[in-house]
Amino acid sequence: MTDFKPSILAFCCNWCSYAGADLAGVSRLQMPPNVHVIRVMCSASVKPEYVIKAVTQGIDGVLVLGCHIGDCHYLTGNHRTAKRIPLLQKILDEAGIDSRRIKLDWVSAAEGEKYQKVVTEFVEEIRRLGPNPLREVRF
Amino acid sequence: MQRVGVFVCHCGHNIGSVVDVEKVVEYAKQLENVAVADHNLYSCSEEGLGSIKKSIRENKLDVVVVAACTPRTHEPLFRRACEQAGVNKYLFEFVNIREHCSWIHAKEKEAATEKAKRLIAMGVAKASLLTPQKEGEASVIPVAAVIGGGIAGLTAAASLVSQGIETHVIEKEARLGGLLNNISVIGPEFVETEPLIRRLKEDLERSPQAHIHLESRIVELGGFIGNFDIKIAEGAKTTDFKVGAIIVATGGRELEPTNVYGFGKIPTVITQMELEKRLAGGAAPSSAIFIQCVECRQPGREYCSRICCNVTLKNALRIIRSNPNARVTVLHRDIMSYGTTAERLYREASESGVSFMRYGLESPPKISEKEDGASVEVFDETLNENIGISGEIVVLATPIISQEGTAETAKLLKVPADKNGFFLEAHVKLRPVEFATDGVFICGSARWPSHVTECIAQGLAAAAKAAIPIRGGKVVIEAITAEVDVERCAACGNCVLACPYEAIEMTVIDGKRCAKVNEAQCKGCGTCVAACPNDAMQQKGFTTRQLGAMIDALIKNCKEEAVE
Numbered sequence: 001m002t003d004f005k006p007s008i009l010a011f012c013c014n015w016c017s018y019a020g021a022d023l024a025g026v027s028r029l030q031m032p033p034n035v036h037v038i039r040v041m042c043s044a045s046v047k048p049e050y051v052i053k054a055v056t057q058g059i060d061g062v063l064v065l066g067c068h069i070g071d072c073h074y075l076t077g078n079h080r081t082a083k084r085i086p087l088l089q090k091i092l093d094e095a096g097i098d099s100r101r102i103k104l105d106w107v108s109a110a111e112g113e114k115y116q117k118v119v120t121e122f123v124e125e126i127r128r129l130g131p132n133p134l135r136e137v138r139f
Numbered sequence: 140m141q142r143v144g145v146f147v148c149h150c151g152h153n154i155g156s157v158v159d160v161e162k163v164v165e166y167a168k169q170l171e172n173v174a175v176a177d178h179n180l181y182s183c184s185e186e187g188l189g190s191i192k193k194s195i196r197e198n199k200l201d202v203v204v205v206a207a208c209t210p211r212t213h214e215p216l217f218r219r220a221c222e223q224a225g226v227n228k229y230l231f232e233f234v235n236i237r238e239h240c241s242w243i244h245a246k247e248k249e250a251a252t253e254k255a256k257r258l259i260a261m262g263v264a265k266a267s268l269l270t271p272q273k274e275g276e277a278s279v280i281p282v283a284a285v286i287g288g289g290i291a292g293l294t295a296a297a298s299l300v301s302q303g304i305e306t307h308v309i310e311k312e313a314r315l316g317g318l319l320n321n322i323s324v325i326g327p328e329f330v331e332t333e334p335l336i337r338r339l340k341e342d343l344e345r346s347p348q349a350h351i352h353l354e355s356r357i358v359e360l361g362g363f364i365g366n367f368d369i370k371i372a373e374g375a376k377t378t379d380f381k382v383g384a385i386i387v388a389t390g391g392r393e394l395e396p397t398n399v400y401g402f403g404k405i406p407t408v409i410t411q412m413e414l415e416k417r418l419a420g421g422a423a424p425s426s427a428i429f430i431q432c433v434e435c436r437q438p439g440r441e442y443c444s445r446i447c448c449n450v451t452l453k454n455a456l457r458i459i460r461s462n463p464n465a466r467v468t469v470l471h472r473d474i475m476s477y478g479t480t481a482e483r484l485y486r487e488a489s490e491s492g493v494s495f496m497r498y499g500l501e502s503p504p505k506i507s508e509k510e511d512g513a514s515v516e517v518f519d520e521t522l523n524e525n526i527g528i529s530g531e532i533v534v535l536a537t538p539i540i541s542q543e544g545t546a547e548t549a550k551l552l553k554v555p556a557d558k559n560g561f562f563l564e565a566h567v568k569l570r571p572v573e574f575a576t577d578g579v580f581i582c583g584s585a586r587w588p589s590h591v592t593e594c595i596a597q598g599l600a601a602a603a604k605a606a607i608p609i610r611g612g613k614v615v616i617e618a619i620t621a622e623v624d625v626e627r628c629a630a631c632g633n634c635v636l637a638c639p640y641e642a643i644e645m646t647v648i649d650g651k652r653c654a655k656v657n658e659a660q661c662k663g664c665g666t667c668v669a670a671c672p673n674d675a676m677q678q679k680g681f682t683t684r685q686l687g688a689m690i691d692a693l694i695k696n697c698k699e700e701a702v703e
Contacts, residue, residue: 007693007697014211025239025242036254038261041678044665044669046669049683053687073555074664075553077666135698
């Protein structure tokens with residue numbers, strides 16, 4: 001699978017991780033071109049349904065990036081994300097979907113380098129896992 | 140069907156040298172709902188904006204998509220252009236193909252071009268579902284509250300009162316003045332603090348607009364910008380009032396050393412604050428040793444308290460000035476006398492015989508008691524050996540730490556504090572002295588250890604910012620708030636529990652129990668949207684259909700690629 005081009009979705013919160021991704025850009029930090037960012041106001045607004053929709057219909061991986069715990073622009077929004085995503089991963093594992101295709105991490109507005117690292121490592125991980133088997137399935 | 144216009148920016152070479160803009164434009168043209176696609180060398184220039192506006196009118200566009208840089212900086216500009224061309228500013232979608240594409244895939248031109256196409260497809264998918272929004276408006280109670288009556292808070296309060304704004308000052312101690320009550324002279328110009336505080340106090344006491352609450356603390360706080368309800372405990376009684384804006388000026392405090400350098404055991408080992416008291420009383424020692432960075436800039440408390448170096452320089456010079464023969468030694472890890480005036484202090488101190496000696500974190504000075512003071516053994520990095528010095532007193536420069544009760548204040552006001560307990564403003568550069576929570580402002584050492592001059596500047600800045608909504612009388616609420624689909628709402632109350640701002644309540648509409656969002660209180664985080672099990676809660680501009688369409692666009696794209 002040398003020509004496998006992973007399709008990855010990332011949810012970034014407006015205040016920390018999206019700003020961190022912007023900083024990575026401003027700093028010209030190079031990374032694989034597989035991650036497509038959807039800007040949301042807070043990582044706590046990422047409905048589990050979005051992630052389920054993406055991974056059951058062929059997206060190879062989903063990143064959910066928020067502010068570090070304690071730094072949430074909306075006080076405690078990311079506390080919910082921190083509980084919700086691991087729970088979702090368990091459910092997906094039960095359903096036979098590899099939960100390694102979903103990754104939760106924290107990137108602050110000052111962490112352009114961390115954003116680069118998270119993206120690069122996640123793309124590598126997805127390459128190792130191979131294409132999402134549900135990619136070819138037509139519902 | 141919406142008529143969508145897509146405008147792709149070259150941003151000079153920034154995007155154009157990596158992404159094949161013409162190819163992307165051709166791709167965008169065949170996307171569903173796209174009526175026109177074009178490109179500009181610089182979309183944000185007068186010329187670029189002009190051509191977008193012209194295209195909106197000529198092609199009767201309903202929705203505008205700009206693929207360029209980041210919405211975090213340029214969204215307001217393009218939204219304004221849309222408005223000028225008669226398109227509601229919420230019918231605009233930004234696609235980031237610079238920070239999130241060309242700049243980070245500079246060497247993969249083809250892949251970057253493909254990614255830009257996918258990002259634009261996602262943007263167009265969302266844009267096709269955008270709906271016009273009307274920004275809310277809320278009235279503002281023309282009263283302000285300042286929490287903390289130190290130099291920063293008093294400066295802010297006096298500034299507000301001088302602008303004719305009724306202001307409540309809430310001070311926890313029995314007198315105004317804060318830390319300056321114990322500091323008689325401040326650097327770098329050796330200004331006396333007593334007249335400084337007295338003038339501010341007199342200004343406030345004279346004004347019928349100012350209400351000073353001593354020995355007071357906030358017990359309850361609710362509401363939102365323009366309409367906060369505050370309940371304070373003032374001595375034994377409680378008082379309620381309403382304000383439109385709040386300034387936090389709770390300050391910081393000196394760290395009391397914990398069992399280091401013989402503090403508490405050797406009476407001649409004192410803190411900087413104790414030295415201030417002694418110097419104010421006119422008692423200058425014949426010799427003194429200052430130890431800098433005590434219990435800070437080390438594991439457990441990593442930050443630099445910023446002001447201690449200058450305070451030490453000031454006090455070293457005060458000792459030398461009152462007793463030119465005094466021996467003063469400063470043991471430091473680095474001296475940071477920032478700014479030209481403080482640099483002058485450092486030079487003056489060096490020239491008047493204050494000796495500066497560096498010590499390492501791994502070899503801190505050792506203190507032992509002596510009959511007439513204390514002796515200090517310290518490893519001299521230049522001589523590469525231990526040397527002994529003695530002094531009448533040893534002064535420990537400990538950091539400013541966050542005020543007691545910061546966590547409670549943060550919780551009451553729903554504002555964040557960092558791991559050291561200092562409050563976090565919305566953005567250090569773009570929105571200084573403002574909290575992300577509208578209508579709440581911050582100044583002084585509650586934000587970060589600050590000199591008096593900085594506290595005054597920040598106090599004035601916070602007052603100026605707080606006066607904007609109060610003088611304007613109205614605040615605009617960005618239309619990214621949540622709204623309830625009454626039909627779908629099952630009145631489970633999950634959203635009420637999820638909302639970090641208590642902006643949602645249960646109500647009855649036409650005999651049906653359902654949730655209701657208080658627009659003025661909603662900050663648009665969307666937490667309630669994810670908590671809703673019935674898809675009844677929607678965030679304007681980020682609806683589940685809109686984000687779902689973006690995901691669909693990417694799925695479609697990856698399936699097409701798989702087929703290829």
